[in-house]
Each structure stands twice: as structure tokens, then as C-alpha cells.
Amino acid sequence: MRHRPHRVFQQGELILKIAIGTDRGGWHNRFAEAVANRIPCRPGLEYGIVNLDRSDWVGSVADADLVIWKPPYMGHEFAGYVKEKIYFLERHLGKTVVPGFETVWHFESKAAQSYLLSLAGTPSPRTFVSFDYDESDGQAGREEYPVVLKSSAGAGSVNVRAIRNRDDLLGFLRRTFSLTLWDRTAASGAGRLSRLVSGFGRDWFSDFLRRRRRGEQPFGMAYWQEFIPGNDADLRITAIGDRFATGFWRRNRPGDFRASGSGRLDYDTPVPHEAMLMCLDLNKRFGFDSMAYDILFRDGDMLISEMSYGYSDVAVHGVAGYWVFESPGSLKFVPGHTWPQELWVDWALIKAGRAAEGHAPGE
Ligand SMILES: Nc1ncnc2c1ncn2[C@@H]1O[C@H](COP(=O)(O)OP(=O)(O)O)[C@@H](O)[C@H]1O
Ligand SMILES: [Mg+2]
Numbered sequence: 001m002r003h004r005p006h007r008v009f010q011q012g013e014l015i016l017k018i019a020i021g022t023d024r025g026g027w028h029n030r031f032a033e034a035v036a037n038r039i040p041c042r043p044g045l046e047y048g049i050v051n052l053d054r055s056d057w058v059g060s061v062a063d064a065d066l067v068i069w070k071p072p073y074m075g076h077e078f079a080g081y082v083k084e085k086i087y088f089l090e091r092h093l094g095k096t097v098v099p100g101f102e103t104v105w106h107f108e109s110k111a112a113q114s115y116l117l118s119l120a121g122t123p124s125p126r127t128f129v130s131f132d133y134d135e136s137d138g139q140a141g142r143e144e145y146p147v148v149l150k151s152s153a154g155a156g157s158v159n160v161r162a163i164r165n166r167d168d169l170l171g172f173l174r175r176t177f178s179l180t181l182w183d184r185t186a187a188s189g190a191g192r193l194s195r196l197v198s199g200f201g202r203d204w205f206s207d208f209l210r211r212r213r214r215g216e217q218p219f220g221m222a223y224w225q226e227f228i229p230g231n232d233a234d235l236r237i238t239a240i241g242d243r244f245a246t247g248f249w250r251r252n253r254p255g256d257f258r259a260s261g262s263g264r265l266d267y268d269t270p271v272p273h274e275a276m277l278m279c280l281d282l283n284k285r286f287g288f289d290s291m292a293y294d295i296l297f298r299d300g301d302m303l304i305s306e307m308s309y310g311y312s313d314v315a316v317h318g319v320a321g322y323w324v325f326e327s328p329g330s331l332k333f334v335p336g337h338t339w340p341q342e343l344w345v346d347w348a349l350i351k352a353g354r355a356a357e358g359h360a361p362g363e
Pocket of ligand 2: 156260294306
């Protein structure tokens, strides 16, 4: 690992060179504006915009102490490349990065998030995650229906659906675990041709062939949650570092249990402070730079169903203000529509200051 460069101070402030990575949605322009606005009262800040998609991305951040980057694409595959770059920036180049690896390693993986939420003892819908066919098959037999079946990646509810009965879930499991079931036909001792012929009689076989044709290993993954009834909206809390939080409600699509992606934002219903405090506490505990939490309710109790560092800046800007964590249990309201990029920059400066003092994220 490379060591942090020696830092100099100007008028008592750390000189901080900031590289701002470009993205498709223009977040970099708002980051740059936010940094520029802070320079008059925060001498020592310097910034430049860099394209981290280019082959020379490492050279482009060589002089930077702090990298702020809202990666440009969603999806599981690109998220993998982002995680690699952020790991490399932090661990091998010694940069402070927002969002850092703690924030991104579980992005586009509801499975990975479930490990963290479970570790923290966070109230969540009961969640089953397995890569084992027999275990999943057995669990399907014990469930009460409906359950909420999700792919590990995805946003806007596109990979989320209710499964109403056991047969439907078992059918899904056969299709997703088609490689396991194909492997089992080998155990019968039959030749490949007769295995293929017998395969055509199975409901999972066409899925197996399709995924094989695409060059995939059709391994299985099961993720589902108990269905939490009675929610006609979910509560979206956006927490930035261990310092800033804001929230709004998202109404379900008409006649549907799903809120995410409905576009029916509700800024009028008050946001419970304990929800923001819980999310800030999780950010602190896990060293998250920015996290959007989806919260459902059961008998008035909060349940976090998932989280993601990526979200719509316009939706957050629509809130009439944000809250600053002042002391345990206490939030101060700051009125005015605020772009999350401003809060990312304020948090990034706090994080870089702490890093210069030798604190690891979350300390
Ligand atoms: N366990 C659950 N019980 C009831 N409704 C749920 C549950 N999990 C998710 N939902 C609803 O489905 C929506 C989409 O689920 P979510 O896990 O947030 O997926 P996405 O990543 O697509 O946003 C949520 O906004 C919520 O309204
Ligand atoms: Mg969601």
C-alpha cells in the first residue's frame, strides 16, 4: 500500500486536492460547484474534473488527496468494476474516496446488504438468502405466503415481485437452480444424449439451455423476504456520512405493494426523527459515506428492507430541508432545498480531515 503524502497547511487549513470523477447524470458539475462555493471560507481546496472511465484514470488522480465520484452506470456488472477501482484507489494509492469501499462493496447486492443488516441486528423483514437448492426447497415448504422475491441486483422494483403460493416459488427455484438439477441427472449414470432427452420433459430445462447459450453458469440464487402487509408507501431516508440526513415518502403504484420507482413522492407527511437517527447510526457503524435506506412499518415499528448508495438527486432536492446530527439523539433542521452533492462535499471534507488525522472510516 502506498503511504499518504505529507500534507501542508495554509492559514491553518489542510491543503486538499480534490479529483471529481465525471458521471452521466452531471453529478460532477454539482460537486464542482459545491467545492467552488466553499473555497472562500475554506482556503486550501483545489479541484479538477477527471474522467475515471479512461485508460489513464490512475494518472489522472495522481496528485489528488480526495476523490469524489458518483459512478456513471447502474447494474451489477459495472458495479463490480467500480468496486475494484475504489478498492485500488483506497488501498493501493492511499486516496480518500467518497463513496469509499465500505459504501460500495455491497452495492447492487441485496444479498450482501442482508449480511450487514443482520450483523447489526437492524430490524428488517425476515430475509432468506441461499445459493443451495435443497435448503431453498425446504425453506419454501415452511414459508407463509405471499413472500417477496427479489433479484440481488436492480432498482425501481423491476426485480421485485410477490410470490403467492408454494408451487410458484418451487417452480422459480427449479428454474434458477437449473445447473444443480442438470448436475443431478448425471448421477443417474445415463449418457449425455439420454440426459438431454429427459431434460426436455423438465420445466427448468429451457432456462438451463438459454443461460448456457449466453455463456452463463446457471447457478442458483434465492433471495426472498417475508411480506410486510399494510404499507401503502415506503419511507426513503438518505443519510450522508454520520452527519446529514433527510427523508421523504414514496407512495405505492396504484393497486400494487411496490413503491420503489413509482415516482409518487410525498414530501408532506412528516419523517420520524428516529428513522433518520437509526440510519445515521448505521452509516457511522459501517463507515458509509452516503446511503439511501428503504423503510417499511409493522405495527409502527421500522423495518429496513434494503439500502443503496445510488439515488436520484432530484428526489432528495425536493425535500424542504435536511437535518444535521448534532449530539446523540439530536437533529438540527436546516431549511431550504439542497442538492445531495453539497452534503457529499461537506461530508467528504470531514472524512478527508479525519483521514489526515489518521482515523479509519467509521472511527
Ligand atoms: N418485504 C417486503 N414487504 C412488503 N413490501 C416490500 C418488501 N420489500 C420491498 N417491498 C416493496 O417493494 C419495493 C421494491 O423493493 P426494493 O427491495 O426496495 O427493490 P428496489 O431495489 O427495486 O428498490 C419497495 O419500495 C417496497 O414498497
Ligand atoms: Mg428500493
